[in-house]
Each structure stands twice: as C-alpha cells, then as structure tokens.
Amino acid sequence: MSTRIIVIGSGIAALSLAAHASDDCEIIILTKTTTDDSNSMLAQGGIATSYLPDDSIEQHLHDTLEAGAGHNDQVASEAIIREGKAIVLELLKRGCPFDKTPSMQPRLGKEGAHSQNRIFHAGGDQTGRILVQYLLKQLPKNVQLIQSAQVLELVKSADNKRCIGAIYKQSDGQLITLKADAVVLSTGGCGQLYPVTTNNKTLTGDGLMMAYRAGAALVDLEFTQFHPTLLINQQHVFGLVSEAVRGQGATLEDEHGRAVMAGIHPMADLAPRDVVARVLQREAQSGHQIYLNIRPVQHFRDHFPTISKLCDTAQIDLDTGKIPVSPGMHFLMGGIKVDENSQSSLPGLYAIGEVACTGLHGANRLASNSLLEGLVTGKRVAMALSHAQITQMPSVQSSPSLTIEVPTLSLPTLQNWLNEALAIERSSEGLTALRDKLAHVDCQITHYRNACSKQIEIANAWALAKLITQSALLRDESRGSHYRKDSPKRCDSKWQGKQIVHQLGRVSIIENPRIINSCTTSNFAHC
Template structure:
C-alpha cells in the first residue's frame, strides 16, 4: 500500500469496526504489537449488551448503566451510546453476524450482573469476541486495510504545530521504524497486564495511555479499575476468565464451608455489580477460604460454555464435580485518555477509542457487556467523523525527515513482577492511604522520568517503562480520591461522598516532564515532581 491516510494502533473490536467504516474512503494501516488475535477482544467470553428485546428499552439500559457506574458518567453520552448501539447491533443482526439463536430462530438474549433485562447477545456460547472479530475481519479489504503485526508503537510523532502525524515502532527484531499519516488512532485496550491476576491478554499493559500521556494528552478516571469476580483459580494462580454469563445461567458462589457468600450482601446476589461481587470474594479469600462457582444447576454446561469447559479441562478442573474454584482479577479500565463524543483528544490528529479512552460512559464501574458495544459504537462514530471531515494531504501535515528525534537512553532497574505485586497488594481491589503511598514511593524511587522522546535497547524495556508510567498515574489518582465509588474501594474512606466526589474528576497531563493534576471542580492545579 503506497499511501496511508489513517493509522490505527491496536487490533480489537473498536479498531476493526473503524477500519471497516473507513475502507471505502481511505487507506488504513493497523499496527499491533502482537498478532491480530492476541488481544482482549478475541478473548471476550461475554456478549454485547443492547436494548433490542421486546420488553427492553434504551431508558432501562440507561438506568442500569448509570447505577452500575455509580452516576459518575455523563448521562447524555451514555444515552447516545445506547441509541447508536441499538441501531448498530440491529444492523449487525440484519447482515448475518453470528449471534446465537433459540430453537425457534429468535435471538438468544442472556442476563448478566446489574442488568434488569435479558439483553446480552452471545456468539458461540462464550466465544463472542472471537466470533465478532472474525466477522469484522472477513469484511475488510486487504487492498485498503494493511496489517502490521508484531511491531510495538513506542512514541507518537508530532510536527512543529503540535499535530500528531506519525508513530515510531520497534519490530520483533528491535529495529526502529517510522510510519506517518494525518490521523493517528489509539485503540490499544486497557491495563490488565499491570496485575499478576487478570482476565486480559498478557500484552495489554496500558501502552496507549502511556503513549498519549507522554505526548501531552489528558487522562482521567485512572483510579476506576474493574476487577472481574470470577477468574479460574488453579495451582496458586488465575488461569482465565469464567464469564459472568455462567452466573446469569444460575451458578451461585459458595465458600469451602458450603455457605452462599452473597447472601445478605446485595439483593441481586451473584448478579450484583461486579465491584460488589469481587470485593466479597476477595474478603473471603483473605480469610483463608476458597470460593467456588457452583454450576450444578446449569444444564448442558459444555454446550452453553464450550471455551470455559475447555479451559477447565486444560487445568484438570472437573465440571462433573459441579464446582469451579474462582478468584478476582483485573478486568477492565473505566478511565483513560480523555476524548469527546467521536474520540478526539486534546492533541490535534490524535484519537482514542475503546477501552483506552475515557469518554464519560462507564463512570466508576462498567456495566457488564457494555464494552464490546462501546467498541462498535465509537469505531463507527469516529469513522463517520473522519469521512465527513476528510483527510488532508499528508504532505501538509508533517515533514518526516524533520521529525526523527533522538531519544534519551534509559535503563529499567526493576522486574515486571515487582511492579505487578505492588499494584495487586496496594492498588488492587481494596486500597488505603498507607499502601497507596508506599507503592507511590516505590515508583518515585525508580530513576525514571517522563520523556516524550525515549530510546531503549529492547521492546521489553519499553514495556516496563510504560508499565511504570501507567502505574504511577493509577496510584496517584487512587490516592487523591478520598472516597469509595464503584471500582475504587478505599478501606479508610469506605463510603461514597456524593457531596464532594459524585462528578468530580482528576485530569492528569504531563507538564515539562512532571505530572500535572487539574481538579476542575475545585479549580485546583497541582504539579508533582
């Protein structure tokens, strides 16, 4: 492909949906640091939430989303998401997307936590992400959409006017490459790989957030991280996701004494919002008890959940015994790069969509199965915007040979496991000032600073540096929010503080190599060393 109009970094649902919308108008390049299938979208067991049932409505879905997010969202943005999402999902159904159906041919709609209606569409039982990804991939023209696999983007290139106009990568052999285009889109997913227990693909460690922050973009809501309640626990570690749809089919949570642990915790029991269920399981395990999903009441478990059945078989967990050992793990980041309704950031030419973005729709805790919907909606919405606005000639946006800036050599003095354990122990499911301050002190002790232009000997060093950057942003944000809300649980501030924190957001941005935090509600700005 001789020309590239738009570069997309990342290859999940949001990226493919965007590429599909753009391909009849522009030349698109998708760059991914691993393979196309190596990402969270491909792993997604849960489905797509959309208000398309006969008894359902946008209003009902909106109410559930706002309640799950503890009303920290922008309500108009959530409503727009659901209106657009309903239309897009119905369009996918009409074009033959492989959603599961009942024996009579009607769509099979499932139930998940914090939903009040059956509105979850699945594919292949518990393989929705894989099926949707394959559906979108088949629709892409390889003449107009080029894939660059196994290259890690580690710097955003800007011109003298501050416009983002390219990316700098390292390939699998650590060779440096440059790619240029008038529009750069980050669709790199979340931060699950910052924790030792996660449902995410190991490669998902917040690259896009680090890239954007170092280039001067604004980030927000970094303290809000969703921990999925039920990851398979085997041989002293988490080994993969046990979808919430299993609880939607009737599985219950028991401890090793046979007690149903959600009794008296929440009226919705096992289908309570994820942060409530995750906290309950976490507390049981801290007492030294094991926790199990009792699946004995689910008929044809293997047929309904083939990938979970295979996962359990792989780790020698007997489905016939009726109990699956589970433990919480990092699942989804509600915060990220601040964007508007189409995905624009504060940096001209730079966009963000999907989990990497903070568009105001998830609030303090994402409602189950709203994430694939987000990717579909914002992928299409940004595509529509770029088509309507047009793509200016690349020659007017950058001068490639003027933009090659030598980076500053940096060495990384710690191992990934050290940072991950610190994140889990101090910035995990339950937090308090003492632990957050200890982890922040450890991060600040590392001989690292924020560099826009960096130089590393290997991709592994880039990986560790980005982990350090994002870990610092999350920890600082968690320390500043002195309340508990959604995925942010402070044991020293256990209650929601609606008077002081309901809509209040910390906006983080790099300022001359230091961290700047703007609290617009309080009209305060702080600069941290």
C-alpha cells in the same frame, strides 16, 4: 487525495473503524504482535443491547448508570447505547453468527447488574473471538494490516499542536516512521500491571503512556475494575469464568456450600462487579475458598465451551459441579479523555475502545458494555474522518525523543506492589508507601533501538502505575471500583461530578457537568 489513518491495535474497536471507513481512506492497522493478541479475542461475555419487547434503551441506560456509581457521563452513555443498538441490529441483519434459539431468535443472556436478558452471545462464551474473526474476514481492500509492529511514540507537528504520525519497531529491530492525517489509538487497557488478570499478555498500558507523553489528557485512572470470577487452581490463573454463568443460575458458595452473596445485595450473585469482587476478597482473607456452583446450569459444556476447556486444562472435574474462582484485574474505566467523536485533547489523535474514556462506564463498567462501546467508537471515528476536511499534512515534524526511561525492576515485582496497595481495597497508608516506592526506583536511559520489547513494556507499566497511584490517593472517597478502606463512604458533596486529569506532568481536578448528579447505588456500593 486520500486520507491516511494509522490505527494502533487490532481489537473490536479498530476493526469496527476499518469496516465503516470510506473507500477513499487509506487505513494502516499496526498491531503489537498478532491479531490473536487482544482483549477482544478473550471476551467471553457478549454485547449488551435492548432487544426483547419488555426491554428498552432507557432501561439499559438506567442499569449502566446504576453500575457506574454516579460517575457516568449521562449524555455520552445514552448516545453510545442508542448507536450501539443500531449497530448490533445491523450485524444481526447481515448474518453475524450470534447464538440463536430453536425458533431462530437471538439467544439472549443475562449478566451482573442487568435487569433484563439483553446479552448477545456467539459460540456460547466466544463472542469476542467470533466477532473479531467475522470482521477480519470482511476487511476492505483499503486496509493494510501490519503485525509485529510495536509502536513506540507518536509524532507531532513542528509546532507540537497536532499528532501527525507514529514510530514503530519491527521484529528485526528497525525503526519505522509513518505519517498520517490522523492517528487512532485502540490499544486496550493495562491488566498486566497486576499478577492476576483476565487481560492478554500484551496489555501493559503502552497506548495510554504514548498519548500522555504526546500531551493528551488522561482521566479517571483510579477506576480499575476487578472481575469476581477468574478460574484459579493451585495459584495458577487459567482465565475468566464469564458472568453469563451466573446469569444462567450458578451461585457463589464457600467450601461448606454457604451462599456468600446472600443478603449482601438485592441482585445477590448478579450484583455489580465491584460489590461481588470485594465480598470474594474478604471471604478469601477469612480463609474461605470460593466456588461457582454450576449444578443449576443445564448443558454446561454446550453453553460454555471455552470455560469447559479451561476447566479441563486446570484439571477441574466439572462433574463435581464446582469451579474454584477468585477476583482479578479486568478493565480500566478511565483512559484517554475524548470528545463525542473520540478525539483526544491533542488534535489529530483519537482513542477508541478501552484505552479511551468516553464516560460510558463511570466508576464501574456494566457487563458486556465494552464490546458495544468498541463498535460504536470505531464507527464514529470512521464517520468523522471520512467526512472531515483534512488539511495538508505538515511537511516538517518535531523529533520525538527516541530514548526511554527503563526502571530496574521486573514486571512481577511491579505487579506485586500494585496488588498489595492498588487493587480491590486501598488506603492512604498503602498508596503513600506505593507512591514512594515507585518514585525511588533506579532507572536507566535506553535508546529505543537497543531496548527489547519487555523493557519498553515495563517502562510504560511503571510510568502508568505512578499516575494511577496519584489518582487513587487524591480521590479520598469510595466510589464504584475505587474502594478506600480509610474513606469507605461515597462523598458526593466533594467528589460528585469531579474528574482527576493527568496531562504532561500536571494533575488537576475538573468538573464535568454531564456526570450524573443522582445518587444511584449508595445503599449497596460499599458492602
């Protein structure tokens, strides 16, 4: 009897799972809209792994831990980095179209907080898109891809001890229940909780909240990374300007040509993202416009075709050598708590990619580690389920509630609330006010059959915003991407190794002994 696996989402992690699953597994991929709508497709940056003779897995791990501000799971981080290197080398061997030098060696870039050139790119700044298309073309015959399938809830066994399926809504409104031996969430993060974001329009935290309602634990939700350089012109967001641009020599300057990162951090423009984002926000608050000076980057259009098209659309004249930039929400370091095989605290439910919290990213993700993590966790689940002894699927299931609590507020309103109190800089006063506003929103109970896609999305976004706010209030220190103006220092004596966990209406603080105990970036983390 074949093993049926439902995979929710169609980004890099999901496709890595499909590529590595055994032939006797039946893989059903459900994606909310189309395979074009994922953060993987938008990933301009590449895949980080050591390759050059003067680089190593140990150095890559060191840089990852430095960026993570003392909150990484060191054991998990080393394993993912090591396994990821093997996968990238295999992709290279199989002819994955990574960019090459004239001598046909990989053209390796350098990005923020990396000490070496170790970023594999494809199509200059189209790595995610090219890798997704490469993997889609190689989908095996045992994989069924269903698009326009908005998954609503997970299905559990009658004793509520195992996830055994999912309910999704077709474009015609019909509700479909699928049973499976395992369900894998690969739904990405929650960038659309903010008005300025690099994320695809579909990323409203749906997978996180489905897992939470089913009883799986969520962890580290307070760590939300803001990318320093989004292309913004006349208050309109056009997209991401990859860190690779700074890796090739571009510098951050104000309208007078002043280098804003000079003297702030030893790595200057390539400092960790949390440091750069805070500097840029404070410069903007002081009335300065920040630009990327791209004059040092030779053949810019050849190396960065996607960014060049964004600039053309935004009517930015690249001949001036300046691109206006501003920070925006980019990545959720927290997510569904998983073990080394990406299984959640609910048996039968797995999570891979950004929706999961593996411990790799700590409090601040190192650039280009996310595609690497997706490749690794997708393969891990494929291997675990291909060799697992699956017991017979329960014939009786509990009936999940098919109603949803829809708040009577718009997504733009929610986004503005979070942008004011839960963004790059936070405070107890602002977070408390946000918590109270979120708690007192009027709601209506709606059956899924009658709820439109936007109502389902705002319901999930609002529920997740409450959990993130609670986490941000509890962690009364500053660490990595979580910066508290009222507690601007890192407090290792109280918070080192501690994680905030949410599970079915409960919140707890637990000790993770595998979180590193060394103080890594204390001198520069809170500029």
